[in-house]
Amino acid sequence: MEIMIDQPISMADRRIGISITHLPPGGRLTLRALMHYPWAESVVFGSSTEFVADDNGCVDLTRDAPVSGDYTGVDGMGFFSSMRHMSGKLSAAFDNVSIGNSIFIEITAECGAETVKAKIERRFLSPDTKVERITEPFVGEFYYSEEHTNKTVLMWGGSGGGLASVLPVASLLSGHGFNVLALAYFGVSGLPKELVRIPLEYFDPVFDWLASNTYTKDNDLYLHCTSKGSELGLILASTHPVVKKVAAFAPHAYCFQGTSFTKYASSWTHHNQELPYIRYQFRTLYGDILGCFIKNKPFGYTHTHVMALNRANNKDEARIKVENIKADLLMFSGKQCNMWNTYDGCIEIMDTLNRVGYPYGFEHIDYENAGEPWYAPYIIPESIRLSVKIAPRLSLSMGGTLQGNTDAVIDSWERMLAFFS
Numbered sequence: 001m002e003i004m005i006d007q008p009i010s011m012a013d014r015r016i017g018i019s020i021t022h023l024p025p026g027g028r029l030t031l032r033a034l035m036h037y038p039w040a041e042s043v044v045f046g047s048s049t050e051f052v053a054d055d056n057g058c059v060d061l062t063r064d065a066p067v068s069g070d071y072t073g074v075d076g077m078g079f080f081s082s083m084r085h086m087s088g089k090l091s092a093a094f095d096n097v098s099i100g101n102s103i104f105i106e107i108t109a110e111c112g113a114e115t116v117k118a119k120i121e122r123r124f125l126s127p128d129t130k131v132e133r134i135t136e137p138f139v140g141e142f143y144y145s146e147e148h149t150n151k152t153v154l155m156w157g158g159s160g161g162g163l164a165s166v167l168p169v170a171s172l173l174s175g176h177g178f179n180v181l182a183l184a185y186f187g188v189s190g191l192p193k194e195l196v197r198i199p200l201e202y203f204d205p206v207f208d209w210l211a212s213n214t215y216t217k218d219n220d221l222y223l224h225c226t227s228k229g230s231e232l233g234l235i236l237a238s239t240h241p242v243v244k245k246v247a248a249f250a251p252h253a254y255c256f257q258g259t260s261f262t263k264y265a266s267s268w269t270h271h272n273q274e275l276p277y278i279r280y281q282f283r284t285l286y287g288d289i290l291g292c293f294i295k296n297k298p299f300g301y302t303h304t305h306v307m308a309l310n311r312a313n314n315k316d317e318a319r320i321k322v323e324n325i326k327a328d329l330l331m332f333s334g335k336q337c338n339m340w341n342t343y344d345g346c347i348e349i350m351d352t353l354n355r356v357g358y359p360y361g362f363e364h365i366d367y368e369n370a371g372e373p374w375y376a377p378y379i380i381p382e383s384i385r386l387s388v389k390i391a392p393r394l395s396l397s398m399g400g401t402l403q404g405n406t407d408a409v410i411d412s413w414e415r416m417l418a419f420f421s
Contacts, residue, residue, distance in 0.1 A: 003109055003118040012103060012122040013172045013376045013413065015077055019060040020109050023053035030110040031059075031066075033079040036088075038101035043088030045381055047071070047079050053111075070383075071402065080105070081406040083381035090388070097164035099124035099171045122378070124168055126175040137205040139184040139191060141167060143174035144215045152179040152210060152219040153420065158227030158250075159195055159259045161187025169376045173224070176417055179215050181206070185232070195228065196258030200270045203236055211242075220244045222420055223327075226374050227339060228267070231255060231320065235268065235275070238324040245328045247416045249374035250337060252345035253352070254278050254318045256305065261285065276317035278308050289394070298387050298397030300338030309341075322349050328361035329353075330419045332412045334370030338399030342372070365415060370408035371399025377410045 006017040020029055029051045036044050049069030051059040062076035071082035103122040108115065125131070125143075132142040141163060153173055157166045163184035170182035185202060186192040210216045222245040225233030230251030237243045255277045258267045266274035285304045292299035309315065322329075331349065333342040346364045353362050373382055382405040385398040400408070 001109060001111055001114050001116050003107055003116055005107075005118060005120060008118070009121045009123070011126070011172060011175050012124055012168070012379055013175075015378070015410075016120065017060075017062050017076055018079075018107065019058060019062075020051075020053075020111075021058050023057040023059065023111055025053060025055045025057050027053045027057065027111050028067075029053060029059050031061075031069075031079065032108040032110075033083065033105055034086075034108075035080075035083060035103060035105045037093050037097075037103060039096050039098045040088065040092045043090060043093040044086045045083040045384075046086045047083045047381075049079065049082075073403065075403075075406070077378060078406075079107075080378055081382045082402060084383055090384075094160075094165055097167050099167050124171040129171070129174050131171075134209075135190075138202065138209070139163065139188055140206070141170065141182045142213075143171055143180040143182070145174070145179070146215075147177075148174070148179050148215075149177045150219045151177075151222065151420065152181065152216040153222045153224050154181050154183065154206070154210065155224035156183045156185060156229045156232070158229040161195060163188060168379050169224075172376045172379075176421075178222075178420065179219060181210065181216075194258065194260045195267055196260045196263070196265050197269050197274065198232075198258075198267060199272075200235070200239075200268055200275075207240060207242065223247070224249075224416070226250060227342075227372060228256075228259065231267065234320045234322055234325065237327055237329075238321050241326040243325075243327045245420060246325065246330070247419055248329065248331045249412065250333055250339070250342040250372050251331055251349070252305075252340055252342055253320060253322070253348040254309070254315065254345070255320060256280070256308070256318075256340075276314055278305075278312045278315070278318050280304055280308050281311065284308070293394050296393050298338075298395045300397055300399060302338050302341050302399075305340040306344075320349075322352055323356045323358060326360065328419075329363070330416065331362075331364045332374065332408075332415075333364065333366045334372060334400055334404075334408060335366055335368050336370060336399040336401075336404070337372045338397050339372045365412065367400075367404060367408040367411075369401045369404025371397070371405060373398065373400060373405035373409040374412065375409060377413050382406045382409065 047070040049066035071078035105120040226249040230248040266277040
């Protein structure tokens with residue numbers, strides 16, 4: 001028995017092919033995968049599936065569906081997307097992220113009394129990519145190369161805050177030939193602790209830096225933003241005509257209040273004045289949480305956003321003026337998103353742009369069975385997003401199905417790359 005891997009060492013967002021040969025025809029094969037991140041070695045993820053060898057004694061993951069196990073259907077990377085959290089504190093996998101080291105995945109194949117193992121290395125940084133950490137006048141990490149194109153992508157995360165969660169995406173995006181500046185705007189030392197009253201003036205030095213930096217000053221500038229970060233991205237694009245393209249993952253049409261659930265305040269300010277915002281109803285949110293706790297089922301925030309919009313009497317003031325953007329716009333949404341009703345928001349944005357005769361390109365890609373899976377593919381097992389435990393009898397689901405989220409994150413990544421390229 002032999003494990004054949006077409007790319008044993010590869011960039012982490014690349015699809016690879018695995019086959020197992022020299023099996024007895026019709027033999028039953030058990031395939032197990034174990035993984036941990038280099039910055040969280042105690043946190044282990046794993047999957048297990050069973051296959052039946054063909055008449056030539058071969059199992060090819062790109063051709064064959066498992067007969068049982070953690071995923072169904074033909075999916076050459078199903079061993080990864082279906083990985084479950086097996087041990088260690090899950091939150092540690094998303095803290096202190098460092099992309100300087102590789103992810104290693106151990107593959108074990110068992111057939112009868114025979115066992116063989118193989119190791120896959122998944123890298124974040126291309127050999128020619130350089131990294132610069134920036135702490136003043138903003139907090140970010142810059143990925144660049146003399147070999148890259150004359151295009152720069154400015155990106156940030158959503159309501160999770162900080163910089164760490166953005167770095168794997170930024171580093172992999174740079175591997176496709178872009179200069180990439182990953183930005184933090186709250187949740188790290190020297191910046192606001194919460195996503196509340198973030199001054200838009202914080203971003204002015206970012207645009208100034210990009211306009212003067214040796215590697216970016218003559219570049220086309222694109223924005224990559226996700227979820228709550230897409231709210232910010234659309235606002236900034238509407239006031240900074242230097243932005244040429246915006247890829248917005250799970251955006252919305254409105255500004256909502258800050259993500260502190262203890263006080264009412266806007267997410268953003270300009271010249272110390274709060275931007276108009278849609279106010280949450282804490283009674284709705286806490287009622288949803290209590291109901292999910294009692295029923296022992298995952299909760300989400302979409303109902304809270306829907307009810308807030310239904311009760312709002314300032315929707316026109318809080319609406320993001322997307323018609324003022326002077327850039328091509330590509331939006332992605334999942335119809336089963338459990339974080340907010342992004343699909344409805346995208347439809348409203350499209351209606352606005354159509355109504356005003358928006359002179360730039362704009363497109364909305366929606367995924368029927370997706371929640372909020374947006375990230376680079378093959379970095380976070382999609383099964384994890386379906387239920388994240390945050391307290392006893394209480395877990396958060398970002399929505400969608402395993403296959404729906406897997407397909408959406410792969411397709412949206414490829415479409416985004418084509419859009420920027």
